[in-house]
Amino acid sequence: MMEVANRLHSVEEYYFSKKLKEVNTLKSQGKPIINLGIGSPDLQPPSNVIKAISESFKDANAHTYQSYQGLPELRSTIAGFYKIHFNVDVNANTEVLPLIGSKEGIMHISMAFLNKGDAVLIPNLSYPTYTAVTKLLEAKPIFYTLDEAHNWCPNIEELEKQDLNKVKIMWLNYPHMPTGVRATKAIFKKLIVFAKKHNILLVNDNPYSFILNSEPLSILSVDGSKEMCLELNSLSKTFNMAGWRVGMLLGNNQLLNAVLKVKSNMDSGMFYGIQKGAIEALQTPKYWLENLNLIYQERRELVWELAAKLNCTYDENTSGLFVWAKLPSNLTSEAFIDKLLNEHSVFIAPGTIFGSQGEGYVRFSLCAKTEEIKEAITRV
Incomplete structure (x- = not known):
């Protein structure tokens, strides 16, 4: 067999890719799996998002290659969205870069700034892709501890004790996945000072700002x-558009141009209709988000009951x-989680897939109907 690249020996198949094979096998055997x-x-x-993509098919340039930087109207709408919801001013022409999903952005940012042997500060706990991408590019992950004692936020004093000489990027993710903790401006200020002191690119991955959160923060x-x-964001969670693959990167022109050099060699632009749908999504009235959160609030209260x-134990805040x-x-x-899956046909995520600090914790998703969550409660 053809031998694979050495870089593949440093990473494993994504946990959910592997585990869902097991879950689907159980389903095929007739097990009534509830996926939380x-x-x-x-x-x-x-x-209106569905309507926009449907109507876009008739446009003259709907099926042609699109700009690597997205439609001007999309960039302008992203800038407006950030002004309305975060009170952030960005130049739509130079400080906004649409992405084919924010996961793409993690790779592109890393390719733009990391050389072999560079180091990356990665939170322990965090989205596993930060670590996987770092290893694929033959850079070194340096994990910094997040724990309950510090409300799952970085400890600057502990960070200063690390060898930071080769660190190029530091990943943040607030509101935090998997814990749901929100950062504050005070925390961000301290981290910016830290990043400037050590010449580190600070990247906040921010897809969860609008879910059960009345004070979005960028x-x-x-x-x-x-x-x-730099800040990554996404339409996946906010507007139920995970499969559409629409993300965005915001920051200064010099940093974005470096990312664009990578991106323009990796794809041929985002499909026109998806961009038109994204424009509509970003202009959705606030009451739609409020109604969405009423559904998630009901589900969360049921998940709290299931957890109990x-x-x-869990933090309601x-x-x-x-x-x-x-x-x-x-x-x-x-x-x-294996016991719960095998004995009750309920699947939840183990905390360890997000880092060693996740041992002793589990994560429940709210992406299931209330009837399914109630059934899970009944089973246990």
């Missing part, structure tokens, strides 16, 4: 942020699509 593990919204996008709203910061039935719950002290995460 995946953060894939099950609700519909706004109706790192770009903090004075001095554009000098050292399983003798787990969080946001996002998940409930992060602590197990009784004598249980481990993966053993617990």
Whole structure:
């Protein structure tokens, strides 16, 4: 057989890719699996979004190659969205870059700034893709601890003790996945000072701002942020458009141009109709988001009940699509979720897939109908 590249030896298949094979096998055997593990919204996008993509098919240039930088109207609408919801001013022509999903952006940012042997500060707990991409590019992940004692936020004093000489990028993700903790402007200010001191590119991955959160916050709203910061965002969670693959990157022109050099060699632009749908989504009235959150609020209260039935504890003062719950002290995460899956046909995510700090925790998704969550409660 052809031998694979060495870089593939440094990463494993994505956890959910592997685990869902097992879950689907159980389903094929007739097991009535309730999936509370995946953060894939099950609700519909706004109706005007569906209408926009449908009508776009008739446009003269709907099926041609599109600009690597997206439609001017899309960039302008993203800038307007950030002004309305985050009170952030960005130049639509130079400080906004649409992406084919924000996961794409993680790779493109890393390719734009990392050389072999560079280091990357990655939170432990975090989205596993930060680590996988870092390893694929033969850079070194340096994990910084997030823990309950510090409300799952970075400890600057501990960060200063690290060897930071080769660090080029630091990943943030607030509101935080998987814990749902929100950052504050004070925390962002301290991190920006830290990044400037050590010449580190600070990237906040911000797809959960509008889910069960009345005070959305962008790192770009903090004075001095554009000098050292980029922010990723996405329509996947906010507007139930995960499969559409629409993301965005915002920051200063010099940083975005570096990312564009990579992106323009990796894709041929976002499909026109998806861009037209994204424009409509970003102009959705606030009451639509409020109604969406009423659904998630009802689901979350049921998941809290389920967690309590399983003798787990949780923080009610969080946001996002998940409930992060602590197990009784004598249980481990993966053993617990396997027992729940095999005995009750309920799938949830073990905390360990987000880092070693996740041992002893599990994550419940709110992306399931209330009837399914009630059934899960009944089963346990």
